[in-house]
Amino acid sequence: MAILRNKLRRFSAACYFGLVGFVVLAACLSYGQTKNTCLDCHSALPDPLGVSQEKFSQDIHSQKGLTCASCHGGDPSSDDPDKAMSRKAGWKGKIDHKQVPQLCGSCHSDPAYIRQFNPSLRTDQLSQYPTSVHGKRLAAGDRNVAVCTDCHSVHDIRAPSDPRSTVNPVNVANTCARCHADADYMKGYSIPTDQFAKYSTSVHHEALAVRGDLSAPTCPTCHGNHGAAPPGVDRVENVCSNCHTFQAQMYEKSTHKTAFESASLPGCVVCHSNHGIGHPTDAKLGTGPDGVCMRCHAPGDRCDQDRARLQDSLSQLDGAIKSADQILGVAESFGMEVSEARLGQDQARDSLTKARVTIHSFRKDLVDQDIQAGLKVAAKDLQAGNEAMVERNRRRVGLGISLIAVGIVMAGLWLYIKKIES
Ligand code: HEC
Ligand code: HEC
Ligand code: HEC
Ligand code: HEC
Ligand code: HEC
Ligand code: HEC
Ligand code: HEC
Ligand code: HEC
Ligand code: HEC
Incomplete structure (x- = not known):
């Protein structure tokens, strides 16, 4: 019995020590793995040395298991700053602004390395950057231009898809504006500082920021993320065609395209501007303050005559659609059935929309095809509305006659009753 108790005691003691040993070992191992004296020490330092x-922990690099030393070098297992931050341990010292693209690019231009983490991540940032104005000027010694960390932040870099990322489509205009809308910062340069203010009034900003339409462009959609222009676009001014394909197809065939190109004029931007693009109306074709054509064409010349005819055609169809709408509305309010003509109106409106796209050929014959198609439908709908009103009047006359007849019968009855009574 005593032997058994002794054995049991020894066994449980062995278990106890074994467990303690295991816990200590595990603690040592995990401490060794996560030991990051850089963070321990720097999280207690004041700005600009502090990194909390x-x-x-918000930084994608930290989340993917990289540490301070992955970018800065050094020995993150030493508590002694002289050892932790020794050149012998690979510590790089203070990273100069000018070295940032090389540092970030050392990993991000290495497809084999990046593929281990994310096979679909682009690795062209470092090769693209020198083609941008930022990259060119940095190479020439300008320290005010944006390097990787100016757009992406530092120590809390997030994936662009993260809504809190400084380069997320919803935030990136503000990131560019930090420099480009700061007149003091941009003092030494000859470019304007109104891009953000104008963009904030544009149809694109309205679509993106107000309606949440992520297909609308923001600054880097047109200017490119890292290069001089987005992929596949030779010059920024030609980026509009990526999205507005129908207008672009028409414009491609126009005399304007060749004329503007040979005069080095920026295509769509000539008539629509680049940052403060508004909702166009037919007045753009007119001779008033919203008109754009008379900047180049002389009153009464061949092009001006065509311009006037184009404007007339659009307003003719617009007017025809409105007239038909009006009469159909009145007919409906009297309970007449005009749903077929209502559907026809949608078709007429489509023709008008199409004509406003075809305008970009600046050819009257092509625009006229859409206008005539629309006019035909609108005329039919107008007729349907008129017929419905005639029908309504006929019913009204019928109703009147039957009321009179009923009245006569009632009067006759009344007279008859009077006669019987007397
Ligand atoms: C015990 C505290 C301590 C540890 C550990 C430590 N640092 Fe530092 N670090 C400092 C102090 C203090 C300075 C500023 C002193 C100076 O300028 O020489 C500094 C400076 C730096 C700077 C340069 C900042 C500049 O503007 O010059 C970098 C980068 C840096 N540390 C990164 C690291 C990295 C990476 C590690 C880990 C491998 C690390 N540090 C470990 C305290 C520490
Ligand atoms: C993804 C790379 C990367 C990682 C990871 C990283 N840093 Fe940095 N760090 C930079 C770059 C780049 C700069 C220079 C920023 C600039 O000039 O825009 C910098 C600047 C600094 C500075 C100098 C600040 C100053 O204004 O002088 C310190 C200190 C520093 N880092 C410490 C750390 C510490 C501590 C960690 C880990 C908690 C860390 N860094 C992680 C890239 C990194
Ligand atoms: C030591 C290698 C290394 C360095 C240096 C480095 N990165 Fe990274 N970076 C990575 C890895 C790995 C990822 C994670 C990729 C993934 O899983 O999506 C990443 C992710 C990113 C992402 C998010 C990409 C995405 O959409 O997921 C951005 C943005 C980024 N890094 C910017 C920078 C910037 C800016 C610098 C310089 C300050 C820098 N990186 C320096 C390795 C590095
Ligand atoms: C002028 C601002 C700007 C600069 C400078 C900049 N980036 Fe970016 N970066 C962006 C924008 C904008 C995106 C894309 C956001 C999106 O996808 O909507 C991006 C995306 C990224 C991504 C995700 C993959 C991709 O290409 O879409 C990585 C990685 C990255 N940048 C690294 C870098 C590195 C490395 C540098 C320096 C060589 C750098 N960036 C310089 C604005 C910038
Ligand atoms: C750190 C400040 C800074 C940030 C952030 C920045 N830029 Fe710049 N950018 C400059 C400076 C400085 C120039 C040089 C001005 C010049 O070209 O004369 C410049 C030049 C440019 C140019 C060329 C202008 C020309 O000369 O035709 C474009 C386009 C541009 N930036 C777009 C952007 C976009 C888009 C973003 C945001 C994704 C951005 N920048 C973010 C500072 C910045
Ligand atoms: C719809 C496309 C588009 C958007 C969105 C856009 N730009 Fe531009 N931007 C252009 C075009 C086109 C030019 C003129 C061509 C050129 O100079 O390369 C231009 C020119 C510029 C220039 C040169 C100086 C100037 O004003 O002519 C800067 C700087 C600039 N844009 C910055 C920005 C910033 C910052 C934003 C966001 C707030 C932005 N852009 C949004 C298309 C766009
Ligand atoms: C990334 C795609 C994209 C690019 C690039 C782009 N746009 Fe747009 N554009 C849109 C979207 C989306 C709308 C909003 C459509 C809507 O309101 O239904 C829009 C609206 C417009 C409108 C107003 C249309 C209307 O019916 O009121 C005009 C004009 C316009 N863009 C012109 C341009 C010009 C000029 C450029 C080049 C400098 C350009 N866009 C570049 C996507 C783009
Ligand atoms: C010579 C001047 C001129 C040029 C160049 C031009 N446009 Fe237009 N654009 C107009 C006029 C005028 C209208 C207004 C049509 C209307 O509403 O009556 C318009 C309307 C538009 C609309 C709105 C269409 C709608 O449904 O109301 C878009 C989008 C557009 N243009 C895009 C472009 C694009 C993209 C380019 C370049 C490929 C371009 N424009 C080139 C004059 C021009
Ligand atoms: C930036 C100057 C400029 C603007 C703005 C401009 N045009 Fe033109 N337009 C030209 C040039 C140059 C030609 C070709 C030379 C010529 O035929 O006179 C031309 C040709 C034409 C033609 C003849 C096309 C052909 O196929 O023969 C018409 C029609 C025309 N423009 C109408 C317009 C209308 C409508 C507008 C306004 C929406 C407009 N233009 C705005 C410069 C301009």
Whole structure:
């Protein structure tokens, strides 16, 4: 019995020590793995040396298991700053603004390395960057231009798809504006600082920021993320065609395209501007303050005559659609059945929309095809409305006659009753 108790005691003691040993070993192992004296020490330092645990935990590099030393070098297992930040341990020292693209690019231009983490991530940022104005000027010694960290932040870098990322489509205009809308910062340069203010009034900003339409462009959609223009676009001014394909197809065939190109004029931007693009109306074709044609064409010349005819055609169809709409509305309010003509109106409106696209050929014969198609439908709908009103009047006359007849019968009855009574 005593032997058994002894054995049991020894066994449980062995278990106890084994467990303690295991816990200590595990603690040592995990401490060794996560030991990051850089973060321990720097999280307690004041700005600009401070990097808080909270901030760095948001950084995609931290989340993917990279540490301070992955970018800065050094020995993150040493508590002694002289050893942790020794050149012998690969510590790179203060990273100069000018070295940032090389540092970030050292990993991001290495497809084999990046593929281990994310096979679909582009690796062309470092090769694209020198083609941008930012990259060219940095190479020439300008320290005010944007490097990777100016757009992406530092120590809390997030994937662009993260809504809190500085380069997320919803935030990136503000990121560009930090420099480009700051007149003081841009003082030494000859370019305007109104891009953000104008963009904020544009149809594109309205679509993206107000309606949440992510297919609308923001600054880097037109200017490119890292290069001089987005992929596949030779010059920024030609980017409009990526999205507005129907207008572009018409414009491609126009005399304007060749004329503007040979005069080095920026295509669509000539008539629509680049940053403050508004909703166009037919007045753009007119001779008033919203008109754009008379900037180049002289009153009464061949092109001006065509311009006037184009404007007339559009307003003719617009007027025809409105007239038909009006009479159909009145007919409907009297309970007449005009739903077929209502559907026809949608078709007429489509023709008008199409004509406003075809305008970009600046050819009267092509625009006229859409206008005539629309006019035909609108005329039919107008007729349907008129017929419905005639029908309504006929019913009204019929109703009147039957009321009179009923009245006569009633009067006759009344007279008859009177006669019987007397
Ligand atoms: C015990 C505290 C401590 C540890 C550990 C430590 N640092 Fe530092 N670090 C400092 C202090 C203090 C400075 C500023 C002193 C100076 O300029 O020489 C500094 C400076 C730096 C700078 C340069 C900042 C500049 O503007 O010059 C970088 C980068 C840096 N540390 C990164 C690291 C990295 C990476 C590690 C880990 C491998 C690390 N540090 C470990 C305290 C520490
Ligand atoms: C993804 C790469 C990357 C990682 C990871 C990273 N840094 Fe940095 N760090 C930079 C770059 C780049 C700069 C220079 C920023 C600039 O000039 O825009 C910088 C700047 C600094 C500075 C100098 C600040 C100053 O204004 O002088 C310190 C200190 C620093 N980092 C410490 C750390 C510490 C501590 C960690 C880990 C918690 C860390 N860094 C992680 C890239 C990194
Ligand atoms: C030590 C290698 C290394 C360095 C240096 C480095 N990165 Fe990264 N970066 C990575 C890895 C790995 C990822 C994770 C990729 C993934 O999983 O999506 C990443 C992710 C990113 C992402 C998110 C990409 C996405 O859509 O998921 C951005 C943005 C980024 N890094 C920017 C930078 C910037 C800016 C610098 C310089 C300050 C930098 N990186 C320096 C390795 C590095
Ligand atoms: C002028 C601002 C700007 C600069 C400078 C910049 N980026 Fe970017 N970066 C962006 C924008 C904008 C995106 C894309 C956002 C999106 O996808 O909607 C992006 C995306 C990325 C991505 C995700 C993959 C991709 O290409 O879409 C990585 C990685 C990245 N940048 C790294 C870098 C590196 C490395 C540098 C420096 C060589 C750099 N960036 C310089 C604005 C910038
Ligand atoms: C750190 C400040 C800074 C940030 C952030 C920045 N830029 Fe710039 N950018 C400059 C400076 C400085 C120039 C040089 C001005 C010049 O070209 O004369 C410049 C030049 C440019 C040019 C060329 C202008 C020309 O000369 O035709 C474009 C286009 C441009 N930036 C777009 C952007 C976009 C888009 C973003 C945001 C994704 C952005 N920038 C973010 C500072 C910045
Ligand atoms: C719809 C496309 C588009 C959008 C969105 C856009 N730009 Fe532009 N931007 C252009 C075109 C086109 C030019 C003129 C061509 C050129 O100079 O390369 C231009 C020119 C510029 C220039 C040169 C100086 C100037 O004003 O002519 C800067 C800087 C610039 N844009 C910055 C921005 C910033 C910052 C934003 C966001 C707030 C932005 N752009 C949004 C198309 C766009
Ligand atoms: C990334 C795609 C994209 C690019 C590039 C783009 N746009 Fe747009 N554009 C849109 C979207 C989306 C709308 C909003 C459509 C809507 O209101 O239904 C829009 C609206 C417009 C409108 C107003 C249309 C209307 O019916 O009121 C005009 C004009 C316009 N863009 C012109 C341009 C010009 C000029 C350029 C080049 C400098 C350009 N766009 C570049 C996507 C783009
Ligand atoms: C010579 C001047 C001129 C040029 C160049 C031009 N447009 Fe237009 N654009 C107009 C006029 C005028 C209208 C207004 C039509 C209307 O509403 O009556 C218009 C309307 C538009 C609309 C709105 C269409 C709608 O349904 O109301 C878009 C989008 C558009 N243009 C895009 C472009 C694009 C993209 C280019 C370049 C491929 C371009 N424009 C080139 C004059 C021009
Ligand atoms: C930036 C100057 C400029 C603007 C703005 C401009 N045009 Fe033109 N337009 C030209 C040039 C140059 C030609 C070709 C030379 C010529 O035929 O006179 C031309 C040709 C034409 C033609 C003849 C086309 C052909 O196929 O023969 C018409 C029609 C025309 N423009 C109408 C317009 C209308 C409508 C507008 C306004 C929406 C407009 N233009 C705005 C410069 C301009």
